[in-house]
Amino acid sequence: MTKPLGIILAGGLATRMGGGDKGLLQIGGQSLLERVRDRLAPQVSGLALNANGDAARFKDLDLPVIADSIEGYAGPLAGVLAGLDWAAAQGAEAIVTAAADTPFFPEDLAERLLAASEGQKHPLVLATTPRTGDELLKSGGGKKINRHPTFGLWPVALRDDLRAALNGGLRKVVLWTDRHGGREALFEAEPFDPFFNVNTPEDLKRAEELLR
Incomplete structure (x- = not known):
């Protein structure tokens, strides 16, 4: 497959930050969005912002x-559909998505998502990380990975299926990806965790520390 296009997902409500655009908050003299843009751009053939x-x-x-085409806040899948x-x-043929509030995601994100999709009729892969001690305890020893549903590889061929699912009320990303045989990288x-994201003022301070 040729290099996919990239979509930065910035359509969230940022309620835990008091509303507004989290992506415009700054760490180290740059906005989160600028950092996400600069990290994703070399990995894809073109880039757009969903907001x-x-x-x-x-x-x-x-x-x-590009704005959501589904009315009302329908979550990240609406941004994925807009990108598709x-x-x-x-x-x-496909897009790679990244969240606007996650400035440290892997520099080989797209490459590894594409590798994980090898052999799939429709490339559909979510990024994951291992769950560590406390997380495993909280989950009751269940699933040993965290899925990061705003970081994925998505096929243009399934965009009408996704549109129908959203119009039917589906909002949870993994319900749709599992339905279509989605894989994990x-x-x-x-x-x-490279998918650490800024949700609260405390997270913003933590991001500054990680940057240093």
């Missing part, structure tokens, strides 16, 4: 801004 509302607030990123529709218009979580 709702006035696109002008993201003009400094110099990216196309954008990619279809460009004749692309495992990434190490040492010395810290």
